[in-house]
Amino acid sequence: MSETFVVGDIHGQFDKLVGLLQRAKLINHHNDWCGGTNRVYFLGDFFDRGPDGIAGLDLVMRIQQQAASVGGQLHGLMGNHDALLIAVHRFGFSETSRIGGLLVESWQRNGGRMTDLQRLKQHHVEWLMSLPAMLLVGDRLLVHADAYLLYTSYGRSIEAVNRNIYKLMRSHNEEEWERFLTEFSERMAFFDDADMGVNGAQIASDFLRIFGGLQVVHGHTPIPKIIRQPPEVVTKPLVYANGLCINIDGGMYLGGPGFAYRLPSWIESIASFARKPGSEPPSLQTGHA
Template sequence: MPASPAPVFAVSDVHGHRDDLVATLRAAGLVDAGERWSGGDAQLYVLGDLLDRGPDGIGVIRLLRGLQAEAPASVHVLLGNHEVLALGMWLHPDEGYLPLWQRNGGLAADQASLTPDDVTWLSNLPAMALVGDDLLVHSDSTAYLGWGRSVGAVNAQVAGMLTRPDPVGVAEVLRGLTQRRRFVGTQGAAQADSMLAAYGGTRVVHGHSIVATLRGVTPGHGALAYAGGKALAIDGGRYNGGPLLLVELSA
């Protein structure tokens, strides 16, 4: 019999809840008691928003960078809007990001603990990934379509915008990734189709918009399949009292 494919897991919007992330990954067998990778050939995708709102965003970055160093073929991190906001604060401090950063739960300790190497790592995080039939992104946004017509082109364009010396690129990426709810309503399935036609796959998997807000209920629910099954929302709203959802996409 052919071997079973390696499982693929996704989690999003950790927002500084490092200990919750560790506990969630341990429960799934992906890290051991020493917080080292134990998932074998399983794949883990973290769909952005590592920082802000929660107690230890820099700890989340350190944890994930360590796991990537141990298992570079297994641990993947995508870019979220809060990473872009942190980059704006670091790279372009005179561009007025402070009020927005404060309103969105920015922590001075996280910002102060970032190193130039962290900034390089954040600046080069991919914006999207295609894994089997799943198109993985942070935001339920169609702004990606303005950045290229293939996964590779989008990732290269976004990295280029974040690393250019002037502030225009960071501002553009931040505007795009803060867009949300493009896959709800009567045109939602068509909007999801536009993403899938450009980049492949049959389902867009995203964080950014809390599942409870998409359902119109209080936090505490699991992942939400919607837009005729063409979108899957996995942000449980941990910073707002909901669960940190680790979803097995291959299940």
């Protein structure tokens, strides 16, 4: 029986990426696909803050083809650091107003590696530009960021958001890109904020009502920074917002080992619980996976 795995932010951590895929029995010791008909979803941020983003992307692109040849699937989502790398490739030495200074300098301050930029080829750029921003997998809404305004500002359906961001990726309008990159810095939209009167679970519920699904699965915000624990001990996702959200960013660039999260098959298989956009989500208590 096929299983579905989700992998969070890699951030250039090639060796850790190999390790987590091998532990999940998705690649062998030759780094070739051995996952059969399993499905893997990468939630973006292949680059920055780590030594070898290009090697990680090359591996993912290669095993994507290998998996497809035996009935498996690999998919990626657009992360903010992936979008930033594309922007630097296109506008790197342009002055920015929202971000401040040269874009390439801002990118380097955020962990950008010149070695990745120098080794970036057109086939990498095309692959990255074609990544969707959102996917609905069974009852799970997959996105890179724990963000609300970012996604809703580009559409009120998965199809609209993906279509509009796909168009933006091919735009040479620097103002549009600056706006997008600034908005992509949003995070922790689904956490409570008593001072601001924010109910994170309610925002997550609204988000799911707009786009569909029973649970938001995201990366973007490292779990160690949220739970204030050493990155080395983070080997499982963080479920929060009354079970409506699950964070799988293990903080690999901070020192975490990383993990491939297997989506529980029972949630995907109960078709009668699948919720359509516009309806209220049922209570979903999964606990800490």
